[in-house]
Amino acid sequence: MPETFPSQPEVSRPTMIDVARRAGVGLGTVSRVVNGGHGVRDQTAQRVRAAIDELGFQRNEVARALRPGKKSTSLALVLGDLTNPFYASIAKASLEVAGQSGFAVVLGSVDEDPEGEKRAIQELVSRQVAGLMIVPDQGDHAFLQGAGVPVVFVDRPATGIDADIVMVDNEGGGRIAAEHLLEQGHERIAIILAPSYYTIGRRLRGFRRAHRAAGIDVDESLVIQLPEGNAEAAEKATREVMLRPNPPTAIFSSTNFLTEGVLRALGELGREPAVVGFDDFRLADMLPTPVTVVASDIAELGRSAARLLLDRASGADTRPPQRIVLPCALIERGSGERPPDSAGKRSSR
Amino acid sequence: MPETFPSQPEVSRPTMIDVARRAGVGLGTVSRVVNGGHGVRDQTAQRVRAAIDELGFQRNEVARALRPGKKSTSLALVLGDLTNPFYASIAKASLEVAGQSGFAVVLGSVDEDPEGEKRAIQELVSRQVAGLMIVPDQGDHAFLQGAGVPVVFVDRPATGIDADIVMVDNEGGGRIAAEHLLEQGHERIAIILAPSYYTIGRRLRGFRRAHRAAGIDVDESLVIQLPEGNAEAAEKATREVMLRPNPPTAIFSSTNFLTEGVLRALGELGREPAVVGFDDFRLADMLPTPVTVVASDIAELGRSAARLLLDRASGADTRPPQRIVLPCALIERGSGERPPDSAGKRSSR
DNA sequence: TAAAACGTTGGAAACGTTACCGTCCAGGAG
DNA sequence: CTCCTGGACGGTAACGTTTCCAACGTTTTA
Numbered sequence A, B: 001m002p003e004t005f006p007s008q009p010e011v012s013r014p015t016m017i018d019v020a021r022r023a024g025v026g027l028g029t030v031s032r033v034v035n036g037g038h039g040v041r042d043q044t045a046q047r048v049r050a051a052i053d054e055l056g057f058q059r060n061e062v063a064r065a066l067r068p069g070k071k072s073t074s075l076a077l078v079l080g081d082l083t084n085p086f087y088a089s090i091a092k093a094s095l096e097v098a099g100q101s102g103f104a105v106v107l108g109s110v111d112e113d114p115e116g117e118k119r120a121i122q123e124l125v126s127r128q129v130a131g132l133m134i135v136p137d138q139g140d141h142a143f144l145q146g147a148g149v150p151v152v153f154v155d156r157p158a159t160g161i162d163a164d165i166v167m168v169d170n171e172g173g174g175r176i177a178a179e180h181l182l183e184q185g186h187e188r189i190a191i192i193l194a195p196s197y198y199t200i201g202r203r204l205r206g207f208r209r210a211h212r213a214a215g216i217d218v219d220e221s222l223v224i225q226l227p228e229g230n231a232e233a234a235e236k237a238t239r240e241v242m243l244r245p246n247p248p249t250a251i252f253s254s255t256n257f258l259t260e261g262v263l264r265a266l267g268e269l270g271r272e273p274a275v276v277g278f279d280d281f282r283l284a285d286m287l288p289t290p291v292t293v294v295a296s297d298i299a300e301l302g303r304s305a306a307r308l309l310l311d312r313a314s315g316a317d318t319r320p321p322q323r324i325v326l327p328c329a330l331i332e333r334g335s336g337e338r339p340p341d342s343a344g345k346r347s348s349r
Numbered sequence C: 001t002a003a004a005a006c007g008t009t010g011g012a013a014a015c016g017t018t019a020c021c022g023t024c025c026a027g028g029a030g
Numbered sequence D: 001c002t003c004c005t006g007g008a009c010g011g012t013a014a015c016g017t018t019t020c021c022a023a024c025g026t027t028t029t030a
Helices: A016-023 A027-034 A042-055 A061-066 A085-100 A114-126 A170-183 A198-214 A231-242 A256-269 A298-314 B016-023 B027-034 B042-055 B061-066 B085-100 B114-126 B170-183 B198-214 B231-242 B256-269 B298-314
Strands: A074-078 A104-107 A131-134 A151-154 A164-168 A189-193 A223-225 A250-253 A274-278 A292-295 A323-326 A329-331 B074-078 B104-107 B131-134 B151-154 B164-168 B189-193 B223-225 B250-253 B274-278 B292-296 B323-326 B328-331
Touching: A016 A027, A016 A042, A027 A042, A061 B061, A074 A085, A074 A114, A074 A298, A085 A104, A085 A298, A085 B085, A114 A131, A131 A298, A151 A298, A164 A170, A164 A298, A170 A189, A170 A198, A170 A250, A170 A274, A170 A292, A170 A329, A189 A198, A189 A231, A231 A256, A250 A256, A256 A274, A298 A323, B016 B027, B016 B042, B027 B042, B074 B085, B074 B114, B074 B298, B085 B104, B085 B298, B114 B131, B131 B298, B151 B298, B164 B170, B164 B298, B170 B189, B170 B198, B170 B250, B170 B274, B170 B292, B170 B328, B189 B198, B189 B231, B231 B250, B231 B256, B250 B256, B256 B274, B292 B298, B298 B323
Parallel strands: A074 A104, A074 A131, A131 A151, A151 A164, A164 A323, A189 A223, A189 A250, A250 A274, A274 A292, B074 B104, B074 B131, B131 B151, B151 B164, B164 B323, B189 B223, B189 B250, B250 B274, B274 B292
Antiparallel strands: A104 B104, A292 A329, B292 B328
């Protein structure tokens, strides 16, 4: 018979009652000291603080949050694949801002389907979080309307609910990318699109507007809608389009993962059309041809969302739903500056 | 005077008492139904379930966790920079495993200093999480010993406490990397080390053992200890060592970010010693010379940690502290297969 | 000197849930 | 017919905190 350890040491942590007994004061007094100590004599407060130190008392946040009106000091963050540096940046930044205000961040587990998202959100709400930051999936989010907890959407708005939203200027970014390529003289620019998320639609719109402004028609056969938003799909689509009789001289890929797939296909084909990607990514400047991208401050996206949510949760901000839009900027690195006639040639490097 | 909105809709969510009233049953009966419904007649349970649906009732997890013995259904995860794909992978994987068991994951905000880490952990403990997963900083973690909550360390052990640990075979990885370079005939191999974390020390030990086994002395001037663990420090150090009169013919970089700096320096110098990095990274195969790495299953690190912690938290696992070590494997891509005499030459690509 | 005002403190209720205990009723055994 | 057993259910205490109210003592004011 194997020796077993006690499953939990079960050294129940001291409570305020223990502290009160130890300090020889009432329960209410301990609470007052713990919460700033107003209305308590210095001498008494000192005794209480001493007892707290001796016992190693720590306030039980769960019990605290139970009191009516007292919201918990946690925010929830619901997002997709943390492995995507885009999401990771948001998470990191919002975590920092929340932490500075003494808030913890709860991450719901996020499958990719809308139903899973809804379940995750419900779970989080049942944990009485003070607010929700959500990078929403496509489904309807009306169920959040009367949830009684403030919500800030990140990166894209949700349907069925009017709430705060923090996002980047997708249309502007798409426009800038297309303008840049058009200025180089490109007239046949392919655009690789991830499955129709809101953001992608806006990027396409900017792309079209830039063409219209330049008086150049968009070749609809070069508007490529992928079935999936991963690198593999982009790689396959790129290979296909570059092998057509009349391939594009430039490619705008609408997502960081997509850009990766595009570059992989081009590398294998030995072709070098101009390439501009949406969203910057690590090592973009170290690839055989450094990659030109349209970038925005993703961390600021997370920071803004967290700040806004904290203000909503505290009741400090009672304005109608806000819409914060962060700018995009072009970062020229080489791949986006290739002239139209370079397509198909191998570089001499 | 600007019109203000009510800060919170304040539609206090229905409680079990509301459900009980609505269904015409007692409070205890509702609780029984919500928790599996044993000892309740089918007909009664049906009425209760109907009331729950009509009111949109959701159990208040905070109140539930307040009851003695009832641990909360959240795990805490404390780690460094989420922007590092290594940490992001751990977070994602543990999130998935926890989610499958209905557990949420709370991320503490993590500054880089040990004091901040301690504060973050205390915060998390005060939230009554069921368990802690920690990628520990260097400081002493003895304060966790009697915290009454199970702890699993991830990636590296902590001092001052005997707890479960899930990590990769750092020494083996270091050995494999060095062996691989030695087999190519390299005799002057530099190793770039991040500030002395446990893991780095083990990798160095493996590096030394491989040398000893091959009967080759390690040139101590090529054991380079960085002041900081970022790419910039590695870039500077690499430039410095490659410009020495007798530069190394190969470099082993002990961290993914470090590898990035190493490659950057080499690219600018136009030198091509063999390079092996510890930990795989995105786009490693698409760089001008694809990068050979020693890799392990980081996601499995996170999954194992979460599984183990869940078992500990539930009391299902009462074994003495476990030590799980995941293997490392070499992924040959090119940079690690350069012969000694290629150093200094530009490639012909 | 008495009354009022104020600051400090103790005590109790309440938050929403679970667990225990007691009651009630139906049905079977004696 | 009575007693007992057992399942179903209702009520209540308890978890640890915050907040409100009452009580007390001291000081100020009339």
